[in-house]
Amino acid sequence: MSQRFVVIMAGGKGERFWPQSRLARPKQLLPIVGETPMLTQTVERLPELVPYENILIITNREQRDAVLACCPMLPPQNIVAEPMGRDTAAAVGLAAVLVGRRDPQATVAMLPADHVIHDVKGFCSVLEAAFGAAEAEPRLVTLGISPDEPATGFGYIQKGERVARSKGRDVWKVKRFVEKPDLETAKGYLASGEFLWNAGMFVWSVPSIRAAISRYVPDLAAGLEAIEKDFEAGKDTDDTLAEHFPSLKKISVDFAVMEKADNVVTLAATFDWDDVGAWPAIVKHHSADASGNVVRGAGLVHDGTGNLVVSTKDHLVAVIGTEDLIVVHTDDATMVVSKSRAQDIKNVVKGLGGDPRWKKLL
Amino acid sequence: MSQRFVVIMAGGKGERFWPQSRLARPKQLLPIVGETPMLTQTVERLPELVPYENILIITNREQRDAVLACCPMLPPQNIVAEPMGRDTAAAVGLAAVLVGRRDPQATVAMLPADHVIHDVKGFCSVLEAAFGAAEAEPRLVTLGISPDEPATGFGYIQKGERVARSKGRDVWKVKRFVEKPDLETAKGYLASGEFLWNAGMFVWSVPSIRAAISRYVPDLAAGLEAIEKDFEAGKDTDDTLAEHFPSLKKISVDFAVMEKADNVVTLAATFDWDDVGAWPAIVKHHSADASGNVVRGAGLVHDGTGNLVVSTKDHLVAVIGTEDLIVVHTDDATMVVSKSRAQDIKNVVKGLGGDPRWKKLL
Numbered sequence: 001m002s003q004r005f006v007v008i009m010a011g012g013k014g015e016r017f018w019p020q021s022r023l024a025r026p027k028q029l030l031p032i033v034g035e036t037p038m039l040t041q042t043v044e045r046l047p048e049l050v051p052y053e054n055i056l057i058i059t060n061r062e063q064r065d066a067v068l069a070c071c072p073m074l075p076p077q078n079i080v081a082e083p084m085g086r087d088t089a090a091a092v093g094l095a096a097v098l099v100g101r102r103d104p105q106a107t108v109a110m111l112p113a114d115h116v117i118h119d120v121k122g123f124c125s126v127l128e129a130a131f132g133a134a135e136a137e138p139r140l141v142t143l144g145i146s147p148d149e150p151a152t153g154f155g156y157i158q159k160g161e162r163v164a165r166s167k168g169r170d171v172w173k174v175k176r177f178v179e180k181p182d183l184e185t186a187k188g189y190l191a192s193g194e195f196l197w198n199a200g201m202f203v204w205s206v207p208s209i210r211a212a213i214s215r216y217v218p219d220l221a222a223g224l225e226a227i228e229k230d231f232e233a234g235k236d237t238d239d240t241l242a243e244h245f246p247s248l249k250k251i252s253v254d255f256a257v258m259e260k261a262d263n264v265v266t267l268a269a270t271f272d273w274d275d276v277g278a279w280p281a282i283v284k285h286h287s288a289d290a291s292g293n294v295v296r297g298a299g300l301v302h303d304g305t306g307n308l309v310v311s312t313k314d315h316l317v318a319v320i321g322t323e324d325l326i327v328v329h330t331d332d333a334t335m336v337v338s339k340s341r342a343q344d345i346k347n348v349v350k351g352l353g354g355d356p357r358w359k360k361l362l
Numbered sequence: 363m364s365q366r367f368v369v370i371m372a373g374g375k376g377e378r379f380w381p382q383s384r385l386a387r388p389k390q391l392l393p394i395v396g397e398t399p400m401l402t403q404t405v406e407r408l409p410e411l412v413p414y415e416n417i418l419i420i421t422n423r424e425q426r427d428a429v430l431a432c433c434p435m436l437p438p439q440n441i442v443a444e445p446m447g448r449d450t451a452a453a454v455g456l457a458a459v460l461v462g463r464r465d466p467q468a469t470v471a472m473l474p475a476d477h478v479i480h481d482v483k484g485f486c487s488v489l490e491a492a493f494g495a496a497e498a499e500p501r502l503v504t505l506g507i508s509p510d511e512p513a514t515g516f517g518y519i520q521k522g523e524r525v526a527r528s529k530g531r532d533v534w535k536v537k538r539f540v541e542k543p544d545l546e547t548a549k550g551y552l553a554s555g556e557f558l559w560n561a562g563m564f565v566w567s568v569p570s571i572r573a574a575i576s577r578y579v580p581d582l583a584a585g586l587e588a589i590e591k592d593f594e595a596g597k598d599t600d601d602t603l604a605e606h607f608p609s610l611k612k613i614s615v616d617f618a619v620m621e622k623a624d625n626v627v628t629l630a631a632t633f634d635w636d637d638v639g640a641w642p643a644i645v646k647h648h649s650a651d652a653s654g655n656v657v658r659g660a661g662l663v664h665d666g667t668g669n670l671v672v673s674t675k676d677h678l679v680a681v682i683g684t685e686d687l688i689v690v691h692t693d694d695a696t697m698v699v700s701k702s703r704a705q706d707i708k709n710v711v712k713g714l715g716g717d718p719r720w721k722k723l724l
Contacts, residue, residue: 019680298719302710303703316695316720318381318710321703325684327696333678334691336698341665341683348664348680357660358678 002105002205004050004131007095010039010059010067010113011085015349016278016342019333020310023362024062028113029070033276033285037070038114044073045117048124049109056098057113058082058091083242089256090248092202093213093224094241100206101231107134108209110202110253115275116285122271129167130203130267136166140212141203142174142258144196144266145273150186153277155179155198155254157266166267174264177254196268198254199275208263217256223248278342279326283308293319299327306339333361364467364567366412366493369457372401372421372429372475373447377711378640378704381695382672385724386424390475391432395638395647399432400476406435407482411471411489418460419475420444420453445604451618452610454564455575455586456603462568463593469496470571472564477637478647484633491529492565492629498528502574503565504536504620506558506628507635512548515639517541517560517616519628528629536626539616558630560616561637570625579618585610640704641688645670655681661689668701695723 014026021027028039036044039057046055056078059067064081071079080098082091092110099106109127117123130141144157160175177198181189189195204212214221223244230240249256258264276282286294293301299309299317304325311317311329319327324339337345352358376388383389390401398406401419408417418440421429426443433441442460444453454472461468471489479485492503506519522537539560543551551557566574576583585606592602611618620626638644648656655663661671661679666687673679673691681689686701699707714720 019678300710300713302706302713311696314694316381316714316723318695318697320697320699320706320710322687322698322700325687325698327698329691329696332676333680334673334689334696335680335682336684336687336689337682338684344664344682348662348682351662351664352678361678 002107002135003054003103004107004109005054005056005099005102006046006050006109006111007056007058007099008039008042008111008113009088009091009095010057010063011082011091012114014114015346018345018349019328019330019335019361025066026063026114027276029063029066032114033116033282038116038276039067040070042111042113042115043071045120045123048120049127053078056080056095058095060085080237081241083238083245085250086245086248087250088200088253089213089217089220089251090223090245092209092253092257093220093248094227096206096209096213097224097228097231100210101228104206107131107203107205110200112200112275115199115273117271117273119271123269125167126169126267126269126271127203129169129171132166133164133171133265133267134203134205134208136164138205138208138211138263139171140208140258140261140264141171142264142266143199143201143203143269145199145269147186147190147195147197150183150190151197152180152183152186154275156181156186156189156195157198159194159196159266163265169267171265171267174258174266177259196266199269199273201269202253202258209257212257212261212263216260217249217251220249220251220256278345279308279310279328279337280339280342297329308339364469364497365416365465366469366471367416367418367461367464368408368412368471368473369418369420369461370401370404370473370475371450371453372419372425373444373453374476376476377708380707380711381690381692381697381723387428388425388476389638391425391428394476395478395644400478400638401429402432404473404475404477405433407479407485410482410486415440416464418442418457420457422447442599443603445600445607447612448607448610449612450562450615451575451579451582451613452585452607454571454615454619455582455610456589458568458571458575459586459590459593462572462590466568469493469565469567472562474562474637477561477635479633479635481633485631487529488531488629488631488633489565491531491533494528495526495533495627495629496565496567496570498526500567500570500573500625501533502570502620502623502626503533504626504628505561505563505565505631507561507631509548509552509557509559512545512552513559514542514545514548516637518543518548518551518557519560521556521558521628525627531629533627533629536620536628539621558628561631561635563631564615564620571619574619574623574625578622579611579613582611582613582618640707641670641672641690641699642701642704659691670701 012026014021061081134141156178158175160173163173164171288294292306295309297311299311302320304322306324308326328335374388376383423443496503518540520537522535526533650656654668657671659673661673664682666684668686670688690697
């Protein structure tokens, strides 16, 4: 029987969690929610599903040491660093090559590194069913999240006909993927009951994804074959990737494969899920005081409502008489932003790159 | 001819400038406005008026070392530390004793340590006239600030008849002192043209103030005589004050003397003056960007209006999309407050005293 693997994609930059997040210390390496880094929490959700030796992480060179430090439970050789970002299609292809060398018929779940999922039991149960669906037929399985609000920050998956059952769960043909909608469209999606959020979690067999890449992204397939050949020749992983990565096509797996392939199916996730995309999203994962203030680390709010205060253990942040602010203190930078303006943080971070004094804060 | 002295009262606690100000580092020791501590600026306004050896500072034990460090231009023995606060009447009495030992007929100007005055020439000119008025007759001279708004944060002085001219300036009898008024009353004061702000700047001769204290606060006069006797016997200053200060009456010079004496006169100050009582007041002393934001130290405001950002040189404070906030960062504490709520800072500071973790921030 073929083995099951999980490959975690941990390459995000996380400028939206500045000043806690930095280029070399993005969200997945920080305890944005909970007490351990998001990546550590992601790995620790998996042992019931696959053994640690079957869990790989694809990260980048800047973050490799930090990833190793976050994941002492994994064999170090399971942590692979891309020499540069080439988007998710290349990462998915590299994952297939790496896993394929261990078991050419293996099934792989591709997971993001930085999502919050509290219901580990539910999560494992859905992934079991997704593995089953990917093993039963040469399918590309994507997990969809049942929306509970007309979110405009996610892409959506429209369900088509039900094509199978796996471990007691419905497997739906994907009718189409749609981009982030406007609010009116999102309301329609929610009301229709036909749409799920695209959470970027995929399950497929090595042969299925390699075949899809060969068919829809032949350039990338050729690059992957060259990488595979070098690996077979015993060439060092870093050297191999340094040689071939620059010429790989830079495209997302959604555009490159998922929106084109005709064997894409989806299962509806029944666990809680949050991609905590920015500071305001962490509030609901922490208990608030009677005025809706959330404080992490050394902070206090005096006569304010709806504030989020994040500090270190030893530096007091005192917030007085304000409403709906986010205040984040770190050793070398502090940010104060209106909750409604959190999307502007990334613009400010970009601006820092142009100031020689503040480049170090990137 | 009798000598002229200036005694600066530098005992304030300055909790309203927390977190920059602390018990042992109040406003007068900080460059709240300008690049040097307010006390240093106060001393450096004076050399045209009196020589440095005739400038004394009355402070407290906690601040003595910092005061010495701020005022290297003064003879160290001119900095005298009270063992405990006994309000301004005791400080004024002590000043008279200290100055009287150098010249029993001397004239003394008593000045606060932490006010902002940019027009040094105008300031010296008014003080010259005040010294003259105090030397010409046994008067208690108080400087009044011509109000330019119906402020409710100051006490007022009502002018009576004009009793003299000094160096070309009118000297008015004081009809009465009035407490901080409500807004309606303050508007009336402003419209009448008869009222000046009480800025706590006084000029008198040693014999005049000693006589007034003997008449209106005999308990205090007795304590001052005991102190004087110990000084004459060559006893150490700190030891003498430690022995006698605890039993001195705790009362302000305004209540104890100025509101009772019948020889109180006032001159109208014609220089700019600001007591910068709290964080919002510093804004007008700094240049703002086009959106009314003032930044001191390492800070930036992105798309916000009317914010005041104060940081250290090396720690960036980034403020995004907010309105009328005050953000002050120091090495061990950061404060964020709505401009309209700055009066609440002192309550928060009081609260810190009850928390063993944050006592160190007082």
